[in-house]
Amino acid sequence: MSVENWTYTFVTLTFMIYLYIGWRARVKESSGFYVAGQGVPAIANGAATAADWMSAASFISMAGLISFMGYDGSIYLMGWTGGYVLLALLLAPYLRKFGQYTVPDFVGTRYYSNTARIIAVICAIFVSITYVAGQMRGVGIVFSRFLEVDIAQGVMIGMVIVGFFAVLGGMKGITWTQVAQYFVLIIAFLIPSVALSLKLTGNPIPQIGLVTSDIMPKLNQIQVDLGFAEYTQPFRDKSMLDILFITIALMVGTAGLPHVIVRFYTVRNVRAARYSAFWALLFIAILYTTAPALATFARYNLVESLHGKSMEEIHAMDWAVKWEETKLLQFDDKNGNGVLELTPEAESSEIIIDRDIIVLSTPEVAQLSPWVIALVAAGGLAAALSTAAGLLLVISSSIAHDIYFRLINPHADEKRRVMVGRIMVIVAVVVAGYFGVNPPGFVAQVVAFAFGLAAASFFPVILLGIFDKKANREGAIAGMIVGLSFTLFYIAGTKAHLIFGAEEAWFGNWCFGISAEGIGTVGMLLNFAVALVVSRLTPPPPQEVMDILDELRMPDHVGPAVILDESTE
């Protein structure tokens, strides 16, 4: 069977599974729709969180990015896993104890303010839309590369699939499809990585092969010979301070992303929330520790097989020809000496390698059967669809639950609430699809917004809301506004040429040379500082909030969980 037929088979098969699960998990009640009835087992929630979290970018682009950045790629590895430690220790157990449906619910109740709730809703929607646009784009790209379907059509197919199980099953439908998607994506990532590791190092476990084999010293030597910096050399293109701030922004942003936080509302109790954070990070770590090994092996292998070869030799390799057709690999003997050479400068380099090729081409480079290539396509789709689904639910619940039910019509009955939720999912799917086909600005830059904003807004107010009894409404609102405005202003200014199409950036990295990706850390610090000071200059929170706080800090059995809407519980 050809690669294309295998891909059609795998993609159709996995989509049928997702649709079946979505149908089985359909719900009627609002608690099922928004928090999966709060009965998801810790380990299942861990797998769902991992799939929710690992996006098309983690699956397709991250290993490639690292392979080009070397040590500097560690920002993604530490940033996107270290955040789970913050989440597990500082946020998840308490938010589960709080037990309501969304992050704005917590912010609005803890800070007894609808203004704070609305700011939180706006942040949640903004963060989720920027993020989901990238996922839809990812779906379109996988379709266009593997099945030669037009990107717009690929996006449409993705929208229909996600829309189906999210509309029917809400959070419950999403949770169980995400569990299935985790297994698809992790198997798809591991099979080629293990094969490549076995081929290059003789050890099937990439994490061990990386340490015991001599691939790294060889790669470092090749890098130096070709005029690059050593692969392992720290701070190649970014300063230590910038690396530090970017890593912190990604960690804190991860802990503050509403679609991740909300997953911890779905488990049975506080204890389950703690263990579920462990399972989530364990499942994520399997991919995140494999990716840097794959990045090293793939770079070594690509340079070894391509550099210094003649055009005829290269065209004798099927995979090189195939990826050349997609323009992800480009060869051009610029100096006409008959040999293709890889150099650090784009102008003189005769081999141009797109970073996405690292993961996508691994199965062919490692000479695996066509069905493995098809599996990687299905894995990329699973990663994109699972993340998109989680984000769509956050957008839907922000409007249907936080705005419609909490602010506009608090007397809405169950049926109406679920219906509004379903309609909002459809609206969100359409918006996400639109941005997927017409990506705003430069998508990768927009993702810096998502993390920066989550770091500068949610993380400080939730953390202070749990650990600082003096934190009050005035402090939280002032903190969020200052943190957000600063972060937005700085990212917009340093990226004006990419975001608004301006002639050039409005200003450089004037804040200690910190780049837009790391500025969320400064925004977070400002938020903390303003919130702490303002809270101490204005009246303390009322007694009811103090009582909620006391309750929040105790594990389950002591007293009832916070009950806000008696009418519906």
Add this chain to the structure above:
Amino acid sequence: MEKEEKLDYWRKNVRLIRWLLVVWFVVSLGAGILFVKPLNTFSIGNLPFGFWMAQQGSIFVFVVMIYVYAKMMDKIDRDHHADK
């Protein structure tokens, strides 16, 4: 639970969190970034140690840390009869 005991429970929780956050900081931001250059003079297998901490070691420690937190909290819950 009496007020005193609740306070005691919370203090134990916060102390545990504080220690774990110190570990979190040391293995990632510390070993992986701030001290990566001096640590790179050591090696683990064929890899510079600082580099390994940044791309592998810190992540392993994170996973273990979250497990340790959940286990230790189970014990604190039991001691305060808060596990039922």
